[in-house]
Amino acid sequence: MSVAHGTDSKGWVLDFKQFLVVLRRRWLTVVLLIVIALGVAAGITFTRTPMYESKAQVLLTVDVSKASDSYATYFTVTQRATTYAKVAKSTELAEEVIDDLNLTITPEKFADRVSAEVVEATSLIEIKIKDENARDAQKIASAFTAQYTDYVKNLEQLTGTEAAVQLKQTDQATYNPDKVSPTTLLNFIVAGLIGLLLGIGLAVARELLDRTIRTADHVAELTESPVLASIGFDGDIRSAPLLTDLGGFAARTEAFRLLRTNLQFIDLDHQPRCLVISSAVPGEGKTMTSTNLAVALAQTGRNTLIIDADLRRPRVATTLGLDPAIGLTTALVGKTEIHDAIQVHEASGLHVLASGAKPPNPTEILQSKITHDLIRRLRSSYDMVIIDAPPLLPVADASVLAKLADGVIVVVRHAKTTKDQVNEAINRLNQVGARLYGVVVNMVAKRAVGSYYYYYYEETAPSGRGKGGSSGGRRRA
Structure with missing residues (x-):
């Protein structure tokens, strides 16, 4: 068994050496693909409009005095949290915020700038609003959170359930002067890795398809x-x-x-x-x-x-x-x-x-x-x-x-x-x-x-x- 293992190890070493020889021989291909990938990343990164983000949090609560079953209440809050996180991107809600702030943007594009996620193992919903200006992002996030809580309240009244869920804002909209996109460093790192992988793949493919005498x-x-x-x-x-x-x-x-x-x-x-x-x-x-x-x-x-x-x-x-x-x-x-x-x-x-x-x-x-x-x-x-x-x-x-x-x-x-x-x-x-x-x-x-x-x-x-x-x-x- 040890002999076989030694043979396999030797074969792997030889294959790895051949791989290094290929990279050494085709290094220009690898470098060229990396440069192309970095160039594409630079074009995308520096032509996109910088975006800033503001965050706010709301808490889902329930009147336990009106609830007959604690487990059913917990299940209701959990399900409603997931549902209302998705409701945050509704076009109807976006139209209300646009009218309130007199924004010059379509409801669809506004909804794309909104994200809402349930904080893991809690009934908190974190709301994120993106805009081209950091102060405007904070202003829109504040208005959106207020409209959002009212919107959910109206939906709860329509359901008429015994244990009505309520939304309460826990964290005010934040101000972040640093842009969140495009992420220049991350874009270049990802592009470099993609270029490296593509370059290695192309180098190996060229080597396998190359029929000339080289060694x-x-x-x-x-x-x-x-x-x-x-x-x-x-x-x-x-x-x-x-x-x-x-x-x-x-x-x-x-x-x-x-x-x-x-x-x-x-x-x-x-x-x-x-x-x-x-x-x-x-x-x-x-x-x-x-x-x-x-x-x-x-x-x-x-x-x-x-x-x-x-x-x-x-x-x-x-x-x-x-x-x-x-x-x-x-x-x-x-x-x-x-x-x-x-x-x-x-x-x-x-x-x-x-x-x-x-x-x-x-x-x-x-x-x-x-x-x-x-x-x-x-x-x-x-x-x-x-x-x-x-x-x-x-x-x-x-x-x-x-x-x-x-x-x-x-x-x-x-x-x-x-x-x-x-x-x-x-x-x-x-x-x-x-x-x-x-x-x-x-x-x-x-x-x-x-x-x-x-x-x-x-x-x-x-x-x-x-x-x-x-x-x-x-x-x-």
Whole structure:
């Protein structure tokens, strides 16, 4: 029994932690709903006319000398007290008070400003009158109480009962200079609580309906392959896209060192020598990932080649500051020898095979035997070959290339790529028998970096090159 209880407790703790993570992630939604609720409360509170209140009390009495049964007398007083408390809001009584004081208000609205309640365990009736002016409230309460006692007396005479009930005023109408409505503090407290509850509810609902990849658990739902690294969002990526543009201890540099290190532990018996980097859909950052991973590998002294096999939207060469016109396609059609088509990125020593001229039939070119033979020859000449492939879902190019490589790394964009897209991309790889080595989560918000669990240990990396490293290159001799 104790084990089961421990399991339940642990599960509850995990659920509570997840709840806190949701609140941390969706805090803006909660704050926005609270602000909206407070805004509504402020609008209602500050546009309503302040109301003041005056109180008076009357006592129900009975002539016991005329009563034959004490219990019946008590029952009569109790019942009459409840009845006469309701009579206080009658339209007829309101008309009499309005005529007496020459008020400019309808009987219905006047009745809304009147309340009468029986004081618990007594035969006292407390009368409350509200008005826009504190002195007027007291004046109206005094006149109303007098009219009320006469009105009840007339009703008792009509009943003709033996033990007639009488009303006697015990407390004069009070003067209260403090407004009773709107209650500013209470309104804001209630609005804040309502906004908080609505905000939490909306945050949880958004989380349950959100199908994007946000945590390592989301990746684990789709594949047993690990999260190899998470790369934080960097606003300077346009001006400094490469690791050679960053300091050795920059967050992005450390993320790619981690990715580089984790690749060594993917398969200890068969170290990968050719990797395809792709994504489910465009805009996930797969070119930046493949380029910087290749740079990180080259910085360790490994003979590394990156091939820009995205023949539709090539970006590797321009990212590295190299010539995109000569590369894979020009070598395949025989316009250039492969050793002349390969360029070298001087800042990192990375070898680069650009895409070359854009062909009209990219898929057919990548499926051709000459392309397969070329990639096999290149992988035997380098310690590591990185292939930047097109996204998996729009075209079949990445699936074709995946069969030639040792495995595939899929790049997903944090809070952008959906689970359905990733699942379909994995299915495409499974259909061609490709091996998914792992997932890289890209553009992770700073507050969400801790949501990813790394499966391996990070190496002690050497110092990176200083900022401002050259992006220029030369042709391989």
